[in-house]
Amino acid sequence: DAKTTQPPSMDCAEGRAANLPCNHSTISGNEYVYWYRQIHSQGPQYIIHGLKNNETNEMASLIITEDRKSSTLILPHATLRDTAVYYCIVRVSLSGNTPLVFGKGTRLSVIA
């Protein structure tokens, strides 16, 4: 079973920051937080991941609380192309082939 809880849906105005929350209160010390998104009719796309420090890349920023029980994915300037289902996944990374366990995700709608 998925170890994360996300709101089922969110709206965001185009050009504004989209802040997607994720609760993972039972996360273990060796588990990472991964974010993927799935645009309609495409495969899941990797966005970002982190252990305990905040992370930023060209797509997004990941903010993890100090107790690691929750995190927020930030899309700084949302566009219509960011409309997708966003999955927050907790994953043990002891080896490289640990499967992903997807929860229901958050359906983000970016509105013009």
Add this chain to the structure above:
Amino acid sequence: DTEVTQTPKHLVMGMTNKKSLKCEQHMGHRAMYWYKQKAKKPPELMFVYSYEKLSINESVPSRFSPECPNSSLLNLHLHALQPEDSALYLCASSHQGYSNQPQHFGDGTRLSIL
């Protein structure tokens, strides 16, 4: 654009047909995965291959038969499928033996069983 290529993109088959789904990657990944995604549901793991050997089978019915002929290819052989097997089948790959490495997905094969 995805670095994991899946063919065909769409497949319609009868319950008595035999067909195969193909997945290819050239990123040097030694772990490869099959996931199944029903409409409006999240992807669910089916199989994991590690160094071309099956390491995880999530109690998938035998009418689905995976094969990993080499480090770049992953096949899923289909036989005597049921209408409820209609779904999007996703292939993914990742580095083996490295922690924190993300999985890269293809865009899937959309399968319809008549």
